[in-house]
Amino acid sequence: MSARRAAIAGLGMTELGKVYGRTPAEFALEAVSRAAADAGLAPADIDGLLVNPGIGNDTDLRLQATLRLRDLRLLTTVQGFGSSAGQMVQIAAMAIEAGMADVVACVYADAPLKQGAGSGAAYSGAGRAMRGLGSLPAAAGLKTAPARYAMAARRHMETYGTTSEQLGAIAVAARQWAALNPLAQMREPITLEDHQSSRRIADPLRLLDCCLVSNGAIAVIVTSADRAAALAQPPVHVWGWGQAHPGYPAHRGSDFGLVTGAARSGADALKMAGVGVAEIDIRQIYDCFTFTTLITLEDYGFCAKGEGGEFAASGALAPGGSHPTNTGGGQLSSYYMWGMTPLSEAVIQARGQGGARQVAKRDLIMVSGNGGVLDFHSTLILSPHPKAR
Amino acid sequence: MTLTPVERDERSAPFFDAAARGVLLLRYSPSSGMWSEPDALVCGHTGAADLEWRESGGRGHLVSWTVLPGRDAPGTVIGLVELAEGPWLTVRLTDAEGPEVAAGMPVRIGFARPEGGEAMPVGLLHA
Incomplete structure (x- = not known):
């Protein structure tokens, strides 16, 4: 039997940047829905979901319920910071190749920008308690x-x-x-x-x-190369x-x-x-x-x-x-x-x-x-x- | 930019006690004969768990640095120092202004005690 290989079949992006008043879960919902539609799939076709919650870290497995996804065969958060998107595609590809899942949505969603605060504030770690040896670099000013x-x-x-x-x-x-x-x-x-x-x-x-620094979400749909070939977009x-x-x-x-x-x-x-x-x-x-x-x-x-x-x-x-x-x-x-x-x-x-x-x-x-x-x-x-x- | 006060916890108590006396402690593994940074939980070279506190000579050289511009005051210089024993420490270079700094410069470790915090190591380029 020849190996089942993975391809990216869908891409969904929300409005990105200084977009306020929306939660990461709302951004994620829109990005995954757009990615599925882009691929020519219905949300119900998704049987795997990988969630990267950004620096805000407040999107999690509850996203399944938000997205109204039933009977998933793969579901987890992935936190490799900036390496997460690649990691999610890799995990999805391995799941596809193993036959564990057929259509995996991978989503990054975050809203670190707050209205009236600078971009730097979003990633400064300001207000973190300075306690113990691990805090010495930050206490010296490396924040x-x-x-x-x-x-x-x-x-x-x-x-x-x-x-x-x-x-x-x-x-x-x-x-x-x-x-x-x-x-x-x-x-x-x-x-x-x-x-x-x-x-x-x-x-x-x-x-x-x-x-x-931007607010918003982007999702991709990973599926098998064979299935991707029959979908709406050219497979990647x-x-x-x-x-x-x-x-x-x-x-x-x-x-x-x-x-x-x-x-x-x-x-x-x-x-x-x-x-x-x-x-x-x-x-x-x-x-x-x-x-x-x-x-x-x-x-x-x-x-x-x-x-x-x-x-x-x-x-x-x-x-x-x-x-x-x-x-x-x-x-x-x-x-x-x-x-x-x-x-x-x-x-x-x-x-x-x-x-x-x-x-x-x-x-x-x-x-x-x-x-x-x-x-x-x-x-x-x-x-x-x-x-x- | 002033140094941010640091509170001690149980594990850091010996380090800060020594810092108050002007002594830099590092972690040392008798089984490997190697030194690790103060925050190490196991030997950075062998993974051995036999770390003990031992006094550093408090001398090293600069590996890298950054200058954070101040609003009114001259910039804050932060250095990455490689101690003679091997471990790296990130410290404020309290007597540096920026333009004169270069990799490889000798650094002596001193101590400063911000209001409300423990004594903490700083780097001196011109001492």
Whole structure:
């Protein structure tokens, strides 16, 4: 018997960004309903549900009741932070391949933005009690995600000579793509000078090195490749995947800021897909910060270790460049739905539905997810073509 | 930005008692002969559970740092310090301003006691 392979058959997105007055469960309901409709399925066809509750962490298994789903054969929450979307597709693919479930909805929903509060407040952990040894870094002032990523970026700069201008090239390229994406929140063009004069957030990171924060939900429907072929949308086949969670020691010899889980996860995903990194046409890279894009591209092998800065500054990532990357504008400029940002754009590109931003050659798309401070990583290799045996 | 006061709990009591005397404690595993960071529950190298508190020499070098801009005051500099014994500590660099900082600079550990909290380690570049 030949193996049953998985494909993404549906994509559902709510309004994203500064959308207030709706709960994550309401967003999730809409995203899953839209994803099912997109696939040409009824909600009742869903027999598996994977829920990633974001940083708010207040969406859970009760979503089954909200969605009025009966007799599920797979139901759990998945919390791998920014690596969750990739993880959900992987779990769904394994369930499909095992015959455990036939139609699995994977949903991310969160509403961290509060009206009248800044984006930074959503992820600052403000008000957390400072007790015991684990609180010492925060007590010293290392409280926000930008500050912790700044520590990683600075180490890379000191080791390899990476510059702020090179990080800026990543922000500029993302905005160039976003200008072509009607779904993007930030579409005004920016220049390298705009990047260099943007407010310092946590040196070496400036405002334009940092992602947006958005409210909303995105869901995908994963089913078997055979079933997907008979549904409403062109199937997006799952060719390979990987995860790697390095567990950096707080000790001499740690690779923190130098090498991430992307190195292992990417290699595993490419091996499973049976392709080389040079065959990848489009990259959708988790870009919570410009630096995350840079180090992930290095670790995946699109350039040599330490040369990510020069690679980005060459214009390779931008529209018309040799290595189209984050073709929707990424989390820096389009919308911040954790790993659903790169995954949703990968599905759109694989289907050929990218409109003005569609990349012509789209046979293989590599998608990353990154969580913690480069602590958690997932990779997917997707294609509009069924995987050869 | 002022240091945030930290309260002790049962596990951290020896660390903060020593900090009040100006001594940095780390975790040390006699079976491996290796040091781990203060918050370690088992040896970071072998997983051995025989960790005991032992005094650090309080010297190391800077691995990385960030500068958080202040509204009025000069920026807050936070450093990732690799102690000579091996473990990493994240500390405020209380005598640094930012522009002069570079990876590899020697750091000496000192202590500060914010109002309402325990004494906590800080890093000194110019001492």
